[in-house]
Amino acid sequence: MSADEYNATVIQKILMTPGLMTLRVRPDGEAPAFTPGQYIALGLSSSEPRVKESEPDPTIYKRECLVRRVYSISSSSVDKEYIEFYISMVRNGQLTPRLFTLKQGSKLFMGPKAVGMFTLDEIPEHKNVIFIATGTGLAPYMSMIRSEFHLQKKRKFAVLHGASCSWDLGYRDELATMDRLTERFIYLPTITDPAKDPTWNGLTGLIQPITKSGILEEKTGLDLTPENFDIFLCGNPLMVDETTKILLSRGFTPDVKKEIGTLHRERYW
Numbered sequence: 001m002s003a004d005e006y007n008a009t010v011i012q013k014i015l016m017t018p019g020l021m022t023l024r025v026r027p028d029g030e031a032p033a034f035t036p037g038q039y040i041a042l043g044l045s046s047s048e049p050r051v052k053e054s055e056p057d058p059t060i061y062k063r064e065c066l067v068r069r070v071y072s073i074s075s076s077s078v079d080k081e082y083i084e085f086y087i088s089m090v091r092n093g094q095l096t097p098r099l100f101t102l103k104q105g106s107k108l109f110m111g112p113k114a115v116g117m118f119t120l121d122e123i124p125e126h127k128n129v130i131f132i133a134t135g136t137g138l139a140p141y142m143s144m145i146r147s148e149f150h151l152q153k154k155r156k157f158a159v160l161h162g163a164s165c166s167w168d169l170g171y172r173d174e175l176a177t178m179d180r181l182t183e184r185f186i187y188l189p190t191i192t193d194p195a196k197d198p199t200w201n202g203l204t205g206l207i208q209p210i211t212k213s214g215i216l217e218e219k220t221g222l223d224l225t226p227e228n229f230d231i232f233l234c235g236n237p238l239m240v241d242e243t244t245k246i247l248l249s250r251g252f253t254p255d256v257k258k259e260i261g262t263l264h265r266e267r268y269w
């Protein structure tokens with residue numbers, strides 16, 4: 001058991017930095033259907049090597065096993081050829097240092113079914129949406145944007161994306177292009193380590209103060225209220241929790257089980 005469970009092939013790997021990549025995976029059989037925003041499991045055997053940039057695996061494996069974790073899908077649900085993921089390495093993690101050794105043509109395990117409620121399904125068609133993410137928390141939004149944007153719905157999208165430095169802002173070119181092409185799309189990247197990135201001339205600092213700063217209102221031309229927007233938060237749990245507090249004070253209501261509010265959240269760990 002484990003490597004014989006591999007049922008998918010890497011068809012493209014783009015390494016943005018040694019610890020950040022996009023991976024396109026083609027299942028051996030039919031690609032599982034998914035709703036943009038959902039996630040699916042990836043897995044590799046515990047006997048697979050780890051990349052040299054990682055730290056030793058703290059886990060002692062009594063026998064070979066399949067190490068699985070879930071990843072948000074970043075590709076459009078219209079693409080049936082492959083499923084794309086946006087993955088960052090946790091240096092002492094069990095799975096990610098093994099995932100980073102994969103190359104075009106490598107085999108791996110992909111779960112048969114995508115799941116998750118972090119989608120646009122319950123959001124009224126006319127409602128404007130703000131997507132807020134740290135790091136790879138951008139992945140589910142890429143799937144939603146890539147799947148929905150061509151449908152020419154009337155809503156506005158704003159993306160507020162935080163990372164350490166500009167080279168960690170995955171999908172930046174694609175999002176900046178969309179921002180230039182239409183007034184319906186606003187892209188606001190911010191970096192938290194400008195000392196390392198002296199040529200950066202965009203926003204700096206954490207998501208939390210930027211959410212309070214008034215820039216979302218200025219760029220969208222609308223007040224930050226639950227009447228005007230549904231807001232999605234994804235990524236680092238601290239960002240999700242602290243930004244939730246700010247948005248609760250503005251009247252946004254979180255989803256509670258099947259009761260859909262105006263604030264939708266996904267924590268990555």
Ligand SMILES: Cc1cc2nc3c(=O)[nH]c(=O)nc-3n(C[C@H](O)[C@H](O)[C@H](O)COP(=O)(O)OP(=O)(O)OC[C@H]3O[C@@H](n4cnc5c(N)ncnc54)[C@H](O)[C@@H]3O)c2cc1C
Nearest residue numbers: 069070071072086087088090093094095096136139268269
């Ligand atoms: C719904 C959902 C969707 C997800 N989608 C993505 C995605 O699109 N891209 C992606 O890269 N990850 C995503 N994750 C995280 C992913 O499932 C793994 O947790 C992550 O890749 C680490 O796996 P690992 O086996 O290498 O580390 P583990 O061995 O599981 O973790 C080692 C330690 O690192 C901590 N940790 C886990 N993840 C991180 C992190 N990102 N940064 C810092 N510390 C961390 C854990 O708390 C743990 O203590 C998602 C998680 C969830 C729940």
